[in-house]
Amino acid sequence: MTVALSGKEVAAKLEQQFPASIIESNEDSLLVKSESLFELVSFLKTTPDLEFNFLSSITGIDYFDYFEVVYHLTSMIHNHSLVVKTRCYGRENLVVPSIVSLYQGANSQEREIYDLMGISFEGHPNMKRIFLWDGFQGHPLRKDYL
Amino acid sequence: MEVGGAREYIYSDAELDRVEGQVIDELKANSQEIIPHPDQWLEQDVEQNILLTTVDWVINWGRRSSPWVSLCFPACCAFEFIAAMGPRFDISRFGMEILRASPRQADLMITAGTLTWKMAPNIRRIYNQMAEPKWVIAMGACAISGGIFRSSYNVVPGYNHIMPVDVYVPGCPPRPESLIYGIQMLQEKIAKRKNLAQRG
Amino acid sequence: MAIRTEPFVLNMGPVHPSTHGVFRMRLTLDGEVVVDIEPVVGYLHRGIEKLAEERTYTGVIPLTDRLDYISSMSNNLAYVLAVEKLAGIKVPERAEYLRVIMAELQRIGNHLIATGSFFNDCGAYFTPFLHMYREREKIVDLFEMVCGQRLTYNYMRVGGVSQDIPEEFLPALDRFLEQMPRSVDEFDWFLKDNEILLTRSKGVGILTNEKAINCSITGPVLRASGVEWDLRKADPYSIYDRFEFDIPTGSAGDCYDRYRIRIEEMRQSLRIIEQAVKQMPSGPVMAEVPHLVRPPVGEAYSHIESPKGELAFYLVSDNSIAPYRCHIRPTSLMNLSAIREMVIGWKIADLMVIFGSIDICLGEVDR
Secondary structure (H helix, E strand, O other): OOEEOOHHHHHHHHOOOOOOOEEEEOOOOEEEOHHHHHHHHHHHHHOOOOOOOEEEEEEEEEOOOEEEEEEEEEEOOOOEEEEEEEEEEOOOOEEEEOOOOOOOOHHHHHHHHHHHHOEEEEOOOOOOOOOOOOOOOOOOOOOOOO | OOOHHHHOOOOOHHHHHHHHHHHHHHHHHHOOOOOOOOOHHHHOOOHHHOOOOHHHHHHHHHHHHOOOEEOOOOOOHHHHHHHHHOOOOOHHHHOOOOOOOOHHHOOEEEEEOOOEOOOHHHHHHHHHHOOOOOEEEEEOHHHHHOHHHOOOOOEOOOHHHOOOOOEEEOOOOOOHHHHHHHHHHHHHHHHOOOOHHHHO | OOOOOOOEEEEEOOOOOOOOOOOEEEEEEEOOEEEEEEEEOOOOOOOHHHHHOOOOOHHHHHHHHOOOOOOHHHHHHHHHHHHHHHHOOOOOHHHHHHHHHHHHHHHHHHHHHHHHHHHHHHOOOOHHHHHHHHHHHHHHHHHHHHHOOOOOOOOEEOOEEOOOOOOOHHHHHHHHHHHHHHHHHHHHHHHOOOHHHHHHHOOOOOOOHHHHHHOOOOOHHHHHOOOOOOHHHHOOOOOHHHOOOOOOOOOOOOHHHHHHHHHHHHHHHHHHHHHHHHHOOOOOOEOOOOOOOOOOOEEEEEEEEEOOEEEEEEEEEOOOOOOOEEEEEOHHHHHHHHHHHHHOOOEHHHHHHHHHHHOOOHHHHHO
């Protein structure tokens, strides 16, 4: 049975390494600052106790004041999972660091979030639209499209 | 042979994407109305007054008894079409034996699936490559009017925006028996064609 | 005398007989050897995630049918499990057993088409495909008895299934269960030692297990690389912890292993269906759920082992009758992330065999 790790427990483990990065942690998830996302995820991947080696999915959500990017991580070795979230504020020029160098499976999902929501990922090797064509105006999955 | 020099071809990737995007935008701007079918007069009550010569009758018999299909399989209806070609609902007894991937050898296009604006220029190019006389059967709700996806931002509301359609087969997906009935309706339509008069 | 050569770009376009749907690849070729590949997708992007925000929770179920249109029951199951997790609805026992029977029948149906198309790509033009399609027609007849549709079933509902099985279903299922193991053995016996299959697929398109985990690959492709990870055992959903079955795992990570795993999984699914039919109780098939489901504010992520891999739905609700955000984890798009590693260095003919062994469905890639 895959144990869904509580955000509070993992936050307690991460406090020493990343003192100011965790904004909020509750039972379900862990909310972090987008600047320290890359280091935090690579720490989660390499620590012997946690070892999240499998990225299940990345999702982008449009709440009107901010955009949220949700990462679902799983560890096949210890059979537990974790939800990590990060936010970016505003409607234009949204940037989140990319984790493609850690998990190659994030490649197409980050392109999809760029295409449909407009959040660009810094460090992605091929940041262009994937589902819609090059001259398409706008980002369809935003709440203010049509 | 090193891989480093492999990507320097005539157009760069970004240029290719931009050109393809422009083609799609132009097609979308030009396809906002439904294309009326030139043979629409055949559906009205002029049927009894058509006199076909024996030569016409023979040519029409040859054309309708062996329609060959060209490949156009975007989505789910493709599997009902494959079922119709399978051993249980065999459409090769109606002459539709060959499913080759070449539009030059085909005279019928059965559009099995939803059409999106990104795919539309490619389907239009396949339609242009088919030789006259050619017919189109719109199969399924997505092909007739956009179906369950009609209000989406990327879906063409029906194939009749980019090509003239002869027979509409409803269903989501239509059963193979409905598709066979649609093909038989098309065969009746082909039987009424006047061939020799059009040359003069 | 050395001949000067240079690589060229070939477009294997959206309309092609060997790609399983509208999938486009820009290949850079040096002679016949593939040097680089860039997949271009989006030709079937219908905007299902956006349409789901305008429909009620029950109204999204027909949209989910059309995702992976070869295995509609699995898509329905993943979605209703997510809504039930969000709203805290408990499903009656008989409905759980019916869901498992339908999901496993769907797995057999999907693997029949996957194996048949794989043989199409290997060159056995249509004969194995037609034989397997004939078996699939029997499964489709069973589904038609239950819900009236042949391809897009719309059978599962939030809180159970939409209707109970008719009387003729169980005798027909028993006849199917008697006859199907012999058909699977017959296919296996004919095809497993075929010389052309062995030459074209053994050792072709090898994917190591670290690479597979890093690229987020799931399903038969992951198990062929030696990783024993099946969500029915690792994180059992519904009532899968009550059944006994094995998980076939490969060792070499090539196309031949993926084909063998699919045949073995068909046998294991038949085992699960037999156990489920014996254990199924009588009772209601639908919980007491209001017509317009209105879950509380929150989010839920539910994943199942669909025939192609891990299919997951991530639902966010804001206490209204329509989902605020419905995100679908696209199994086939993730399985395509490793295609560059698997294909570079092989020839075009091998490319089609490798691509056929991954078994993608474009409705799920593009949504």
